Amino acid sequence: MASNKPNKLAFLSMPAPASYVAGLGRGASGFTTRSDIGPAREGPSAEVIAEAQARRGEEAEVEPEQFQDPDNEYGLFAGTTYEADDEEADKIYDFVDQNMDARRRARREAREEAEMAKHRAERPKLQQQFADLKRGLSVVTDEEWESIPEVGNLTRKKRRRDERSFVVPDSVIVGDRGKGEYESSLDARQQEHGGFETPADSGTLTNFVEIGQARDKILSLKLDQISGTATAAGSASSVDPKGYLTSLNSVVLKTDAEIGDIKRARMLFDSLVKSNPKHSPGWIAAAALEEHAGRMVAARKLIKMGCEQCPTSEDVWLEAARLHNNDDAKVILANAVQHVGQSVKIWLAAADLEHDNKAKRRVLRKALEHIPNSVRLWKETVNLEDSIADARILLARAVEVLPLSVELWLALARLETPERAKAVLNKARKAVPTSHDIWIAAGRLLEQEAYVEGKSEADREKELAVVDKTIEAGVRELRRHQVLLTRDQWLKEAERCEEEGSPRTCEAIVKATVAMEVEEEDRLDTWVGDAEAAEARGHVGTARAIFAYALHVFPDKRDLWRRAADLEKAHGTRESLDAILERAVHHCPQAEVLWLMWAKEKWLCGDVPRAREVLEKAFEANPESEQIWLAAVKLEAENGERTVARKLLIRARTVADTERIWMKSAVFERQQGEKDQALETVAAALKKYPKFAKLYMVQGQIHQSRKDFAAARASYAAGLKAVPKDVTLWILASRLEEPRARAFVDVLWAEAVAVEERAGGAAQAKAMLARGLQECPSSGLLWSQAIWAEARPQRKARSVDALKKAQDDPLVICTVARLFWAERKIEKARQWFGRSIAANPDVGDTWAWWLKFERQHGTKEHQDEVINKCIAAEPQHGATWQAIAKADENMGKSVKEILELVAAALH
Template sequence: MERKSFLDQEAPPNYIAGIGRGATGFTTQADLGSINSNRFQSRVDDSDDDERFSDADEDNYSGFAREKVKEEEDDLEADKIYDELEKRLELRRKRKHATVDKEDENQPDNDKVQVKDITIGESMKTIGEQFKDYKKELAKVSVEQWENLPESGDFTRRNKRLRKELQENQRFYRNSDGFIAEMRDSEQNTSDRLNDSITDITSVSLAKDKVLASQLANLNNTEASSVDFNSYIKQLEESKDNYEDAALQSSSKISSNVGDYHRNRVLFNKMRESAPNKPGNWIASARLEYEVRKYERARKLIQQGCDQCPRSEEVWLVNIEMNHSDLHLCKVIVAEAIKYNSKSLKLWLKAAELETDNISKKRVLRKALEFLPTSETLWLEIVKYEDVNDMKIRMLEKATELLPTSIEMWLELVKIEPIGDARKSLNKARKCVEKHDIHLIYIEGAKLEESATQNEIKVNKLIAKCFKDASDTIAKDEWLRFAVECEQDKFFMTAKAITLQALETEVADEETEDKIYSYVNDARLAFKHKNVEVARSMFMFITSKFANNLDAWDSFIEMEKSIDGNSELYTVYEMAISANPDVVRFYLMYAKDKWMLENDVEKARQILTEGLEKNKESEDLWFAAIKLEWKSGSKLQATQLFERCRDEIPEPSARVWYKHITLERIQGHIDQALKLADEGLAYHQQEPKLYLQLGQLYEDQENWQKATETYELGTKLCLDCSELWISWAKVEEFKLKRLVKARSILDQRLAINNKDELAYLSRIQLEIRSKNIQQARILIAKALKEIPKSGLIWSENIKMAKPQQRKNFYKMALNSTDDDSYVVLTIALDLWSLGKMSRAKQFFQSIFENDSDFGDAYIYYFGFLLKHGTHDEIKELETQFVKNEPRHGLIWCPIFKKLENFDREPLELLREEANNLSN
């Protein structure tokens, strides 16, 4: 690159480098040199205490006098230099701006050059006109091109923007002594670099830039000097009352905000100076000082605020708050405040609050009434401190004369007056209060009538009149809220009347299903929040208006059953049966509760008899009646009811036959049971349960040949019944000892239906019993390929896995089966065996959350709790078991359906099996 000639030439006289482009008066890092730890050490040693800047904003502070004089001398010297530069530049600018017009030499007056003095402004205007067209073309220049334009005199063509960024990085900051000390200590800890360690001021500068950027971002992109004053004041007003407790927090937290504190302090000082009559400025300043534990300064500031803004009640209240430890001073402050704000309710209430005895409080409040005779709050406060009931009545009567529209005054008066006077006061109040408050008078009258007479008719009349006068202004939800409040105050008649009237007012002639559903949900929600009377009233209204809505009846019955005492449960049953005589489940539920909850067998028999008279073809009612007779000891009567059932039902289902067969088997009447099985199969040739019962009857007689023939016939007529195939295979394996035949039967079943998980499970377990583990694993893999979501197969897969693989199998099985109950139970048992009791307990409990009808889980969890649980946990599980009445499970169902367990209670069977498991 060719070197420029001017770089080797001598500079012109009076030349100042950089003056042409304004680059004067700046300092670079090279001018300063490096800063090492010794310089920091000297700065630290000369540092003052932490409180040296605490009073920097006071007018009489002179701590920086010496520095100030030095700065003034430096400023004078700098001004002198700048003046000399300006004089030199002015000499250059005083060149004449001339315009020369040369005419023909023949003209006598134009034979010499004419010179005209013009100003600098006119000269610039002339030049501007010459470049006007070029300026218009600048509009086409893009922003990127504009940023990359070199400046005038920039011969090196360096980028303007990059140079500007470099200059911005070369800035200096005033650091605290603590920061310097930290840097000194960090450098001293690295002794091997002590001599040549140089502080990277650029890194410090960049770090401070990041901090400044984050602070500016928090100010919602406003300028660095702007603060949202209103939001800050609001935040201060919402802070806690006890500032001294907040100030006693760790000093490290306060010191971390020292910079913010000093900036805010200067800011609020300027605000006070610019607007000394604004109370918010004084309050904000005082609270700022109070938060950093500068209590005396805070109290001085707030006192100055009181002097500057004596008509602001908030300033006085803050002053009292900050001096709350000195009760006498607070009384003096509030007395002074009331002189300037005699009509401030807050100040009068604060003055009463500062008094320690009721007599003084009453004296202050009565004095306040002289200035605020129409203050409802003051009247109510005075009444609160009155001990004599007659004096309360007299004061409230006076208050109602002064404030006839105050609903609170009337209600308070009615509560303490005798019944007769209270009625008169309510009649007066109805004429005085506003229409939007009149409903409160009626509700209070209904409460009064309920407490005095317990006359529900009068209560209903008052509430009906209330709705007539005020229903247009209040919505249903608001009425229900009033009803809830009445119930909470133990006024049940009033709550009921309001609820019924509210629903009656809203209900239209034609109601949609969605509307009824919303009513039922409202009632459920009311009961959930323990508002029983309101919920009961809502259900009574819904069931009376929509008697055929069975969902409402079910919810009503469920609610009453969950309430202790069951006082209204049987009434609801009677209402439900009366409204829906053809709904069989109401008879069944009613009879069961009478039998189980009260042991009233005769009443239960009457209910079922009534149900059978109206629903003769209902098999469920017949079965319930038979079970009642059997459990109560009338076995002969139960058998006779079965015969009547088959005679009175035109076409009895297969259930009638196999339930009758079961009853005969329990009594040991095998021949009669075989006869019934043959009769049943004559009517229902494709009923698998009849074949199963017939096969079991032959097994009871140990007639294995007949049993296998029955099962084989059943599999031909009922191809989809897995139980028949499995029962046939078990007889072949366990009774006839023909393992190959059993295996062939199950394979035949899987050939018909390759997605039968019960058949696969039986096939896998057969191989495990035969010690063919490898074949069992092959079958598991094949089964998972056919039915990947089978919880039973995955459970076997986990059991067959090696210990180190089981953890991975847990996750795979849960994901594949969507947390199947059998998989979760298998994991819980495996964790139990590994000694991880807390994790096993979590898995056990998760089963009941998703499948409360899984009997196997109850057996194993009961056994787990017997060893590792508490007595309360066992009782809770038993209660849950009785409530849910589980009916499925590979282990539980065979136990529950055994003939010898027919008369035993399920809870007894659970305890027995769990004890056997734990032993």
């Protein structure tokens, strides 16, 4: 009975579907080989593959070319014409993209820089963390370096010891036994000649006395041979017997390596001269090698062969003359002239061999017969002439032969009289119209004539005006002949004229050329930069000329006048400074700073009446100028005219009527002891200017000096109510209310720290200081307090942080200088005090600290230098400086006196 169950293996004998590909579900694909040609089936179609990929959840690949135009292989619009409109549109789009990118670039770069700075602040490099320690290594002395112990084993690991041992043979022990022994006896057997017997391997005896005698005998025979009166040929010997032994000391012993190198080089040079005998450098090198090896005879022989093989090479003849003595060299150079008579070097070398000027002149004149067109030969010949007349005759002949040599023309002009020099320069100008040196020489000649003694100022000015016209004509002619020197080249020529003592020619060159190659809108900046660069190079005359021309073009530029005045103040005379300031106020009468500068210079010169006249003229030009009124008051007050000063202040309050004039009036009355009048002036001023904080300060200080603390408190309170953001007013109020100061110092961190320190709360002061540094991370005053708040070992590291956060702050730099002072590093402290002054010379406390330092460690010269610089800087600020300078009892004291008081008060 047959079973009805289906056979599970029957599908193996079934034929595969038409589109079946083994492993298609795993990503396989059908392929056809050469053996499958014929009965092989085709692979699945694209639809079948897509259906299978869809069942697996894969996306069908999109061919990039399926959307292309079948008629266009490269794109839909590739066949169209790219016209000018399309190009313009593309440029516009590119321009817009560039502008958008530039607009975002600044913000992007700023954001990136901020992020980078924050990252570096949070995660500094190890190099930055140990920077202060590395800087400290620069002061380590040699003794401290040598005292550093050697590095030991710090790994705390026990090292394995080599416990192997070896047995020493007996022969080694026996052999080493006699190493440390000494022989204490000599062989007493003495020979008849006085020597000792020395046993040798062969059994013979060596007598050192006989060896010494034989050596002396051989040396004497050698000397006798070389010092004979006649040689075998009958000629006198040229060997110096006395200098023979001395010459032996100069013999250089060469090592085997050097000898080997010389031999190899000799073989190479020998091959070179044989393969190419007409190559002169080969003969010269071969002779130099033999000279280096000490074989002078061989060297001379080689160079002689070189002269025979290369008779037209001047270098070979010169080398041959060098290798021979003076007499032989003359013969060699005489032969050289026969072959290379046109060589200037040969003739000059022949002249150098002569020791008599007459013989040298004879050689050089013979050379000029062969080479008349050599400028160098003419110059050497002229230099050997003893008389100016002979030199003039030679130069006259030289310029006839060489009319294009500017050097010879100028040399001839220098030897002639002024009138004949003009004729010479005119001929030179016609012969060489492209030389600017001739025109400059002509200008200098005219300038020298103008300064001849006995001429009036009018005649001198006329002749100097000709210098300007000559240089101007020269520049014009050079342009006509296509000689285009740049503006920088002309300025260098002007500086050269200044160095050689021709300031008017320098000025003429600047006038004629400084405006070349400069755009109209850039003229002022360019000329100022040129003048400053010339001044930096030490050419004050050139800088002065540039400023003079710029002021001629821009007479109404007050800043330009100020720069010119500063130049004269630094490098000129009082007369030149007075002249430039007088011209300045004439052209810029509204420039208050120029009037004040002129009046101050007159005052410093001791000419007080002239200073008053200047200020009177300034009043006429600027009747409402606050600075001029106050300058006049200061002038009268400093010179003891108190009544005049008071009248000027009353008049100033009427004419100018500014808040600062009212404040100065009150201060003046307070300094004169008229405190009631000062309070009346302040009260009148506050009605007009209730928002001016300094009026409240003056009022409060007057009450405080009278011990009327209630009135002072009321003045400060009124000021704080009117001007709540004025820091100084808050500080004055806090110091008045020292016990209750904490209520006023929420934002005045520095004063708050000082209050806490005075109260004895060091911890509270440090906490307050930390809060202040968080709010004001770049405050130099807070960082200075932070440095001193640290213990001595930590101050150095704290100062490094301060310098990073508050760069170029004078208070921080002064604090660092004081740290070096405390460590007895005198030179470094002096350098850092100088840096602090350079950062801000207006801080008087820094000057006082520097003077205090020099009083302790410096010399009298150092102290005078600090005082003089402080007087020139005239500082106005500083906590201690302002407190002392504005005290009533110090009214009228000079800067030097205030400096002394501040230095004494600092501790």
